Every structure is written in C-alpha cells, then in structure tokens.
Amino acid sequence: MAAQNAVHAHTSHNHRECIDDALTRAREICAVRGVQLTPLREKVLQIVWRSHKPVGAYDVLDELTRSHKAARPPTVYRALDFLMSEGLIHKIESLNAYLGCTEAGATHSGQFLICRQCGATEEIVDPKLETALDQAAKRAHFIAERKVVEISGLCARCAA
Amino acid sequence: MAAQNAVHAHTSHNHRECIDDALTRAREICAVRGVQLTPLREKVLQIVWRSHKPVGAYDVLDELTRSHKAARPPTVYRALDFLMSEGLIHKIESLNAYLGCTEAGATHSGQFLICRQCGATEEIVDPKLETALDQAAKRAHFIAERKVVEISGLCARCAA
DNA sequence: AAGAGGCTGTTATCTTGTAACATTGCCGCA
DNA sequence: TGCGGCAATGTTACAAGATAACAGCCTCTT
Numbered sequence A, B: 001m002a003a004q005n006a007v008h009a010h011t012s013h014n015h016r017e018c019i020d021d022a023l024t025r026a027r028e029i030c031a032v033r034g035v036q037l038t039p040l041r042e043k044v045l046q047i048v049w050r051s052h053k054p055v056g057a058y059d060v061l062d063e064l065t066r067s068h069k070a071a072r073p074p075t076v077y078r079a080l081d082f083l084m085s086e087g088l089i090h091k092i093e094s095l096n097a098y099l100g101c102t103e104a105g106a107t108h109s110g111q112f113l114i115c116r117q118c119g120a121t122e123e124i125v126d127p128k129l130e131t132a133l134d135q136a137a138k139r140a141h142f143i144a145e146r147k148v149v150e151i152s153g154l155c156a157r158c159a160a
Numbered sequence C: 001a002a003g004a005g006g007c008t009g010t011t012a013t014c015t016t017g018t019a020a021c022a023t024t025g026c027c028g029c030a
Numbered sequence D: 001t002g003c004g005g006c007a008a009t010g011t012t013a014c015a016a017g018a019t020a021a022c023a024g025c026c027t028c029t030t
Helices: A002-007 A015-033 A039-048 A057-067 A073-085 A127-139 B002-007 B015-033 B039-048 B057-067 B073-085 B127-139
Strands: A089-092 A097-100 A111-115 A121-124 A143-154 B089-092 B097-100 B111-115 B121-124 B143-154
Touching: A015 A039, A039 A057, A039 A073, A039 A097, A057 A073, A057 A097, A073 A089, A073 A097, A089 A111, A127 A143, A127 B127, A127 B143, A143 B127, B015 B039, B039 B057, B039 B073, B039 B097, B057 B073, B057 B097, B073 B089, B089 B111, B127 B143
Parallel strands: A111 A143, B111 B143
Antiparallel strands: A089 A097, A111 A121, A143 B143, B089 B097, B111 B121
C-alpha cells in the first residue's frame, strides 16, 4: 500500500487505488487524532492525489471551484496547511507545489525524486540518506529540525 | 577562504573580508570563462553577499534602487539568473531567497543549514551526504541532475 | 554601413501566498 | 433556553515573487 505507492509513482498503475488508499488512510489518521477531516479538506486532499505530480495551489483552486463555488485562495491554503500539519501532504519547495504523502502517519520530512520530463514525483524513504543528513548537521553542530531533500532529474521510464 | 567562509556563517567575523573575497573570486572566474561580470551584476552579487542570510529578490531590488534608479524586477532577476548560471550564488528554495556561494568555481548543487532563529545560512560540502544522495537516487533507478538539500533548525550559537 | 548579439530599460502582467475581518455552526454550560 | 467560545469557512483586499514582451543601446564584425 504505502510502500507500493512509493515505488510506482513513475509507472502506470491503477491510480484509483492510490487515491482510495490515501483517503481511507487519511480518515483513519484524523479519526485517531481527533482532528477534523472536513468535506472541504478531504476534497482538497483528493485533488492533490489526482496524480503523482505535485500540484500548484491555484490548480487545486481551479479544480475545487468546480464543486465549490465559494472557494478562494485562503480556502485552499488553509486546507493545504491543515493537510501538511497532519502530514498528509508535502510541499515540494522547488516547484511551489503540493504532493500527497505516501507515508502518512509517520512524522517525517520527505525525500523526493522529481522527474523533469514527466513531472511524476516519488517520495522515497531512505534510512541511509536520513542518517547522512543527520550526520552532516551534527558535524556542523547544527540542530536539524526540518529537512528538505528534492532531487530532480529523469525517472527510469523517461530515461529509457 | 572558501572553506573558511563555510564554517563561520553563524559566527561573528570580519564580514568585509567575505565580501571582498567573494567579489575577487567572482571577477577571476568570470574573466577565465570569458563572461561579463558587468557593474550591475557585480553590484547585485555584492548585495547578496551583504550578509550570510539568504536575501529575497525584492530586498535586492530595494537595495539596488539606491544606486541604480532604473532598477526593476527584471533587472534583478536577470542578474540573479546570470549569477546562478555561473555558480556564484544559490537559490534557497524553501525561502525563495538567494545566497552567495562559498564554493564558487566548482559546479555543484549546494547543501544548506538554515538557522530559523538568526537566519544565518551555511553552505556545507559533505561528500558522504553527496554519496548518500547519489546512492538513494541510484537505488530508485533515477538519474539525478539537480539536488536540493536544505536543512533548517538551530545553529550552535542560537541553540546555546 | 549593416547586421548580429549581448545587455539593459520599460511596461504590464502573471503566479503564489497572506492579512484581516465577517459569518456560520456546533458544543458545553449556566 | 440562551449565551459564550471555538473551530471552520466566507470574503475582500493586497503583498510578495517572478516573467513576458518589446524597445533601445552598444560593441564587434564584416
């Protein structure tokens, strides 16, 4: 499920399952935590999950407006902020765009592989890389809190 | 010089030397490459180097306008683009801001430690981290081209 | 003199993100 | 029953970041 998502962002697959899994998982997580995954927030999460490509806030807004005429920028940003604070989505800083989290539940800053050709972006969880980041910070006597790792290039599919 | 800058971003030091070193180095590099470090571009580089904190494009613009009334956003962005393409500055994606490069000359994507308290940002060059990044990409069959690594937290000074 | 290319000027606009205040709806409690 | 508080959303306006598109200028070359 989560682990499966993580390895097929750049491949063809039944994406409906991705979305369903993500939404189900999000509902569970929010229920456990006692926070409200309102219809609006869920809709935004669904929109972000429409693809494995990071989606801009204003693209979310365009999409959201179809079903929700009152939507405005703050509507979207509030929902995105909520989803980020609950670890359900990530912001891809180098693109100013948002991506569904495949490791929802665990608090973590993600590590991403962004294909410049097809746009598909995969979240990876690489313990060695994580360690290397911590060690690098430690050597510099720096207390790491948030770690942004975004590698862009070509996915296997586009390279072939 | 370069290595020295890299370890004192978060400490007090004679910053004039940083700037002078950076400008001198930039002139050398551009001369060797046969590209033009025009007065305008040099001025922008100097402004970016005024501190070890990443500087927003519009902050650069405000500062630039003092000596250069005709300056407009494109003026600044063109200069920043040039300086980035020559590896003389980096963009800090998570802040939408720009920082002088302490390793100018070598082509590289930087790795940064950003103090959320004082704002000082240090560029580090950590071969082990570099390797870990390459390995992580390789394991995912991904061809890495650009690597964004931005760790934010507390510098030793602010933690104390 | 003509033309090409690189740099800068200039105007306008686009994209991304936030401030600030109003409104709604629900829940607990007097 | 009504009131106070809080979380979520509505609404308007704007700030901040970035680029498009075209004009002008200078230099070098032929």
